Amino acid sequence: MPQLSVALVRDRVRGTILERIGDTPLVPLKRVAAGLRGEVWAKLESANPGGSVKDRPGLWMVIDAEESGRLVGGRLVLDATSGNTGVALAMVCAVRRHPLELCMPDKVSLERKRIARAFGAQVVLTDPLAGTDGAIREAQRRAAADPERYVYVDQYANPANRLAHELGTGPEIWAQTGGRVTHFVAGVGTSGTVMGVSAALRPKGVRIVAVQPNDALHGIEGWKHLPTAIRPPLWDERAADEHRVMGTDEAIAMTKRLAREEGIFSGVSGGAAVAAAIAVAREEAGRIVVLIADGGERYLSTPLWE
Amino acid sequence: MSVTVRLPGALGAATGGETKLSASGATLADVIADIERRHPGFASRVLDEHGAIRAYVNVYIGDEDARARGGAGAKVPDGSEIMVIPAMAGGR
Numbered sequence: 001m002p003q004l005s006v007a008l009v010r011d012r013v014r015g016t017i018l019e020r021i022g023d024t025p026l027v028p029l030k031r032v033a034a035g036l037r038g039e040v041w042a043k044l045e046s047a048n049p050g051g052s053v054k055d056r057p058g059l060w061m062v063i064d065a066e067e068s069g070r071l072v073g074g075r076l077v078l079d080a081t082s083g084n085t086g087v088a089l090a091m092v093c094a095v096r097r098h099p100l101e102l103c104m105p106d107k108v109s110l111e112r113k114r115i116a117r118a119f120g121a122q123v124v125l126t127d128p129l130a131g132t133d134g135a136i137r138e139a140q141r142r143a144a145a146d147p148e149r150y151v152y153v154d155q156y157a158n159p160a161n162r163l164a165h166e167l168g169t170g171p172e173i174w175a176q177t178g179g180r181v182t183h184f185v186a187g188v189g190t191s192g193t194v195m196g197v198s199a200a201l202r203p204k205g206v207r208i209v210a211v212q213p214n215d216a217l218h219g220i221e222g223w224k225h226l227p228t229a230i231r232p233p234l235w236d237e238r239a240a241d242e243h244r245v246m247g248t249d250e251a252i253a254m255t256k257r258l259a260r261e262e263g264i265f266s267g268v269s270g271g272a273a274v275a276a277a278i279a280v281a282r283e284e285a286g287r288i289v290v291l292i293a294d295g296g297e298r299y300l301s302t303p304l305w306e
Numbered sequence: 307m308s309v310t311v312r313l314p315g316a317l318g319a320a321t322g323g324e325t326k327l328s329a330s331g332a333t334l335a336d337v338i339a340d341i342e343r344r345h346p347g348f349a350s351r352v353l354d355e356h357g358a359i360r361a362y363v364n365v366y367i368g369d370e371d372a373r374a375r376g377g378a379g380a381k382v383p384d385g386s387e388i389m390v391i392p393a394m395a396g397g398r
Binding site for chain 1: 313
């Protein structure tokens with residue numbers, strides 16, 4: 001892997017929309033987290049130009065593939081995604097002029113498929129009953145069948161995913177809190193966020209709290225129920241000091257409160273992460289930073305906001 | 307009415323590992339109740355406490371979203387295939 005750095009990545013995309021990835025706002029949750037031992041601050045990743053936290057790994061994985069010399073001769077960028085990574089990769093590939101193919105489970109929320117296509121990506125729909133794991137297997141099959149044609153970025157195993165958070169998200173949080181952050185709370189999907197922020201902030205004494213759904217059938221988009229899913233190669237549970245689980249109903253209730261009480265229109269995973277952060281803040285004092293991965297607009301076709 | 311119900315692996319634990327079941331009923335709610343008799347606890351995974359399809363579950367009767375056909379009360383034609391899938395998927 002080439003030596004990626006914030007300066008190098010910024011330099012490669014200077015003067016484009018991709019330069020606006022990162023440096024997202026950090027805001028205190030003064031109502032939903034009022035009266036607790038700890039204070040809760042939310043990192044709003046919907047402020048990225050592609051609308052989610054996935055802009056960070058999307059950008060870093062593509063620049064990494066370019067720097068390593070793999071992305072030559074019109075080779076197709078390939079990945080499996082249920083959405084946000086697809087949108088991020090599609091935006092990055094549009095700017096960097098790479099063709100892109102995405103394997104996505106059929107019949108999951110429509111918006112991201114349409115947005116990815118709007119950026120020019122080819123979308124391959126996979127068996128809806130097999131979920132994201134089915135999309136991963138299809139991407140693996142395609143990459144293995146035609147390795148010359150594809151650059152399979154594989155967000156679940158790509159160290160550039162983790163590095164985007166280790167050198168980007170983590171240091172941003174440290175700077176934005178003036179070094180006063182005590183806890184970091186985030187959900188586990190690819191685990192890139194938790195792994196990267198842990199690498200950046202744990203050595204500074206920050207407690208890392210990793211959250212996953214409490215059930216295999218859940219509605220927390222982007223999160224993985226690790227006991228029943230393909231284990232992300234990036235994941236190492238030792239990177240977290242604490243592991244918590246969250247139910248979908250509690251996540252949905254908090255997602256609705258975030259909109260009505262804090263003016264934050266979040267995806268369900270944001271509600272799930274905030275509910276977990278509030279549970280931490282009930283028990284422990286400190287400045288707890290929680291990552292809200294995307295905005296609610298991405299879910300308007302689901303029954304959630306009916 | 308006799309129908310085939312296909313489930314994601316994530317729901318297999320609720321049906322003893324079966325992800326393709328035969329069931330009967332005139333409506334989607336009847337079909338779910340039929341499976342519930344054989345696999346107690348199944349219905350609550352798909353329907354909420356009011357008997358409506360859970361917000362994070364999609365049910366397709368053939369190619370059509372059951373919500374567009376009346377939700378749990380949707381009629382199920384004889385021989386149709388019903389698919390229960392998570393509305394959202396893990397790992398972005």
